[in-house]
Amino acid sequence: MFDFGLAGYQPCWLRGRNQLASRHGPRLQALAGRRLTRTWVVWDETADAWLADCPVVLDxxxxxxxxxxxxxxxxxxxxxxxxxxxxxxxxVADQERKLGWRGDAPEAVAAAHGQQVAAVALLEWTGEDEARGSVAVGLRLASGWLTVYNALDENGLAFGPLDPAYQPPSPGLLRRSRPGPAGAAAGESAGRERRRTCLASSGAAWMWNRRPSSPT
Incomplete structure (x- = not known):
């Protein structure tokens, strides 16, 4: 398992939104309502370019x-x-390449720092190309969607309107999820703070929305 020389980092590779939601759903849900305070990418200082094979970190x-x-x-x-x-x-063999973390690139992503996360989504690509079936992590912010997607064996970053090939869920297709017996307590606790919604049909996204504030 390649860890990019980062002690403590152990990537766990999963396939499909169901595996991802099963393993990470509650923690992704808990991001709705938080602020995207910082992002980091690995920068190849020798080439002055983003090294998209390395992990993207979002705080x-x-x-x-x-x-x-x-x-x-x-x-x-x-x-x-x-x-x-x-x-x-x-x-190990490539000692000449100088790498480092950058929190100010790409510029469009860095410009979103400080915005509140309105929704978090696991988005399945339905386009007729090699990436079909891959899953992206999408964050709906005030100024648009930030999407970390599969750019064919590396990361891609997009900011702005969501690509229609992701088929975002519409309000008419959303339903409240029901946690199973093992996760009932955790689901009930999280439900007091946020509403978890998922696509009711066999469509291509799981999405968690920030719960609207109660009227006073």
Whole structure:
């Protein structure tokens, strides 16, 4: 398992939104309502370019989500495991490449820092291309969607309107989820703070919305 020379980072590769939601759903749900305070990518200082093979780190008021994609449909989500004081390494053989973390790139993503997360979604790509079936992590912010997606064996970042190939859920297709017996207590506790919704048909997204404030 390649960890980019980052002690403590152990990517766990999953495939499909059901595996991701089963393993990470409650923690993704808990991000709704938080602020996206910072993001970091690995920068190749030698080439002056983003090294998209390395994990993308997103910070939400101290809760850090680490996203990485590989092959055509694998994605790893990890939490609070990367020490950003460590210098990433691409390979033992490649000693000339100088890498470091940047929190101000890409500019469109950095411009979203400080915005509140209105919804978190696991979005399945339905386009007629090689990426079909891959799953992206989407954050709905005030100024648009931030999407960390599979760019065919590396990460891609998009900011703005959601690509229609993701088929975002519409209000008419959403229903409240019901936690099973094992997760009932956790689901009831989380439900007091946020509403979890998922696509009721066999469509392509799981989405958790921030619960609207109660009228006073």
């Amino acid at each position: 939400f008021d101290g809760e850090r989500l680490e996203v990485n994609h590989q092959q055509r449909d694998l994605v790893s989500l990890t939490w609070n495991s990367i020490d950003l004081r460590q210098t990433p390494r691409w390979s």
